[in-house]
Amino acid sequence: MIVRLLLRSACLLLAGTGFTLPVSAQETPIKPNVPIVPASLKKNDVRIAFPESIFRNVPSSLLKFTSTPFNKIVYDTTGMNSLVTHDRDWASVAEKLEKGDYEVAVFLGHEFAWAKEKYPDFEPMVCSAPLHKTQQAFFIVKYDNEAKSIADLKDSKIALPHGFVDHSLLYFQSQVRKCLGDDCKLNGVYCPETIEDALNDVINGKASMALTDSASWEYFQNNQPGRASNLKVMCSSEVFPAACIAYRKGKLNPNTVDQMTNGLIGASKNANALALLRMIKLQGFEPISKTYNDELKKIAQLYPSDHPVDVKKLK
Numbered sequence: 001m002i003v004r005l006l007l008r009s010a011c012l013l014l015a016g017t018g019f020t021l022p023v024s025a026q027e028t029p030i031k032p033n034v035p036i037v038p039a040s041l042k043k044n045d046v047r048i049a050f051p052e053s054i055f056r057n058v059p060s061s062l063l064k065f066t067s068t069p070f071n072k073i074v075y076d077t078t079g080m081n082s083l084v085t086h087d088r089d090w091a092s093v094a095e096k097l098e099k100g101d102y103e104v105a106v107f108l109g110h111e112f113a114w115a116k117e118k119y120p121d122f123e124p125m126v127c128s129a130p131l132h133k134t135q136q137a138f139f140i141v142k143y144d145n146e147a148k149s150i151a152d153l154k155d156s157k158i159a160l161p162h163g164f165v166d167h168s169l170l171y172f173q174s175q176v177r178k179c180l181g182d183d184c185k186l187n188g189v190y191c192p193e194t195i196e197d198a199l200n201d202v203i204n205g206k207a208s209m210a211l212t213d214s215a216s217w218e219y220f221q222n223n224q225p226g227r228a229s230n231l232k233v234m235c236s237s238e239v240f241p242a243a244c245i246a247y248r249k250g251k252l253n254p255n256t257v258d259q260m261t262n263g264l265i266g267a268s269k270n271a272n273a274l275a276l277l278r279m280i281k282l283q284g285f286e287p288i289s290k291t292y293n294d295e296l297k298k299i300a301q302l303y304p305s306d307h308p309v310d311v312k313k314l315k
Contacts, residue, residue, distance in 0.1 A: 045081040046256070048074075048245075049102040051090040053111060053166050069276045076272040078263035080256075094119055103252050104260070108166055109135070109241030113296035114305035124244040124292060125257065126264045126285040132215035137171035137237040140210045140217065142202055143230050147209070151179035156208035157188040159198035165213045170303055171237035172211050177307070196220060203230045238302060241295040244288070261287075 048070075074082045085102070087093045090111035097105045098119050107115060116122050139150065147153050150172075160172070176184055190207075192198045198210035199220055212220075221228040245264065247257060267273040268284035277284055 045083060046074075046103045046260070047083045047085065047101070049085050049087050049093045049096065049105040051093045051105075051107065051111065052086065052088055053090060053108055054106060055086065056164075056166065073264075073267055073273045073276050074260070076276075077267045077270055078259050080259070080263075090115060094122070097122065097246070097248055100248075100251055103256075104245060104247050106243065106245050108243050109296070110167060110170060110299050110303055112244050112246060113241065113300040115246075116296060117300055117305065119248070121249045122246050123249045124246050124288045125261050127242040127244045127288060127292065129242070129283040129286045130215070131283055132218060133242075134214045135165075135167055135240040135242065136214040137165075137168035138212050138214065138217050139172075139175075139234040139236070140199060140202060140212055140231050141208060141234045142205075143232050145208065145232075145234070147234055149179050149235065150175050150209070153208050154180055154184070154186060155188065157190065157201075157206060158186060159192050159201050159207040159210040160189055161192045161195045161198040161210070161212075163194065164211070167237070167240040168211055168213045173307065174303060175235070196224075199231065200227070203227055209234065238299070241292060241299055242286075244292075245285070 071082050071084060074080060082104075087096065090107060091114075093102070093105045093107070094115035096102050097115075098121075104125070112122070112124065141147055141153075150158075160169075176186065180186075188208075192201060195210070195212050195216040198207065199212065201207040202210045217233075245260075264285040265287060267277060
């Protein structure tokens, strides 16, 4: 998953500088249309857009660090320079991709499902192949908690950790609406620093439930099996489609599409690109599966575009 991937690379790039972020920096808004090097386009360069959701917890001052690995992978695998822009949200990215302001865009799986509903001529080029392939959200409770849904926990403490993944929050919001109604407010929601803190809070009785994703839950189980045995999954989401790199059919030169597609799919065989892929916790990029479009349609039906993630409502 591209979500969180480039975030981790930013942390690694900053590790050697001694620079640390205050907690408040996590809430710094991303400035739309912030171009990342190169500053000007040359022939055969491509303009690539990322929506804010890809970097939801990264302050605008660090965006250039998160884009550098992606620029490098594109160059090492295709020989093409890329001008990366961070835009406001998936809808803005999709609109400008349709207009031709961008040649290529990176979308979370569910956001691409929404974009393709509105712009059917959008085509996925490749999907991300994260080390942990299944993208799913989990509501975790203590082993002896008898709650069956979030409706049973409406008056309890609920831990939504910083560094959240969009599909997890999308599932959380949908369950709140389904079980408690559109106007429900959960006064017991709070935000621990990490997912590990949230899970430990459930074990220690500070919280009744924690929201997590499949990769983080598996990591906690593998690294703290004893403590994990005190927890259980109350309920889980559907598997979300992988993030993708997309373009508008008919607007991007077919040779460029082939060059980028083949280059990115072969990234894991390129020594320079492989090192960067490992840095951002990616196995590589994969061809679009035969079932991908069906996965998009299903997720768009379950999670309509008129109910996107709204972070302000969760705080």
